[in-house]
Amino acid sequence: AQSVAQPEDQVNVAEGNPLTVKCTYSVSGNPYLxxxxxxxxxxLQFLLKYITGDNLVKGSYGFEAEFNKSQTSFxxxxxxxxxxxxxxxxxAVRDGSSYKLIFGSGTRLLVRP
Amino acid sequence: NAxxxxxxxxxVLKTGQSMTLLCAQDMNHEYMYWYRQDPGMGLRLxxxxxxxxxxxxxxxxxxxxxxxxxxxxxxLGLESAAPSQTSVYFCxxxxxxxxxxxxxxxxxxxTVT
Numbered sequence: 001a002q003s004v005a006q007p008e009d010q011v012n013v014a015e016g017n018p019l020t021v022k023c024t025y026s027v028s029g030n031p032y033l034x035x036x037x038x039x040x041x042x043x044l045q046f047l048l049k050y051i052t053g054d055n056l057v058k059g060s061y062g063f064e065a066e067f068n069k070s071q072t073s074f075x076x077x078x079x080x081x082x083x084x085x086x087x088x089x090x091x092a093v094r095d096g097s098s099y100k101l102i103f104g105s106g107t108r109l110l111v112r113p
Numbered sequence: 114n115a116x117x118x119x120x121x122x123x124x125v126l127k128t129g130q131s132m133t134l135l136c137a138q139d140m141n142h143e144y145m146y147w148y149r150q151d152p153g154m155g156l157r158l159x160x161x162x163x164x165x166x167x168x169x170x171x172x173x174x175x176x177x178x179x180x181x182x183x184x185x186x187x188x189l190g191l192e193s194a195a196p197s198q199t200s201v202y203f204c205x206x207x208x209x210x211x212x213x214x215x216x217x218x219x220x221x222x223x224t225v226t
Contacts, residue, residue: 004155009153032211032212034214036217041219042220043117043203043217043218043219043220044156044203044205044217045217046214046215046216049212051212090155094210096211098210099161099163099210100158100171101146101158103155103156103157104155105153105154105155106153106155
């Protein structure tokens with residue numbers, strides 16, 4: 001069965017500091033991994049995805065994510081956080097050709113000035 | 114190009130009332146999805162459709178029905194609303210499964226009293 005875990009309900013970071021939002025996953029086949037961001041009262045916006053190849057994936061708004069197969073992780077990172085990055089972040093996984101996209105419970109990122 | 118739109122944005126129902134949520138997409142996507150979002154639980158798939166005239170059950174289908182009479186529209190119906198259906202509902206669409214990301218609408222906040 002597919003599953004996704006986001007172990008932190010909230011991450012706090014100061015503006016200008018690097019940020020990491022953690023995600024681990026479990027799938028039976030090759031994973032497709034995604035990060036989405038949700039701003040207050042808005043729908044989810046796609047940030048980036050891992051399909052295959054380079055383990056470091058770059059996405060929108062300066063975010064990147066590192067795929068680690070041995071640790072079954074796909075952590076979201078950004079070298080220098082902005083206050084405007086404060087939002088709810090969701091990791092999601094899909095197994096191969098499955099229709100089903102499984103979402104984690106979400107991590108709230110709070111960037112303080 | 115409006116992407117994915119949802120109507121209404123907000124609705125309050127009394128227990129036992131019925132309503133229909135409308136989702137429309139203008140990206141010619143084959144796949145469409147209905148999710149509900151509850152605090153601390155991420156997004157859970159209610160129903161989905163792999164093409165015009167087809168629908169299928171997701172993780173939490175009970176109490177909901179769907180129809181996809183036109184490719185661009187996906188309707189979610191609540192025949193007899195219950196307080197447990199108080200949630201934020203998101204529609205999404207995608208070109209397919211596998212590595213394709215989903216595009217989300219802005220959501221409908223439903224309260225059942």
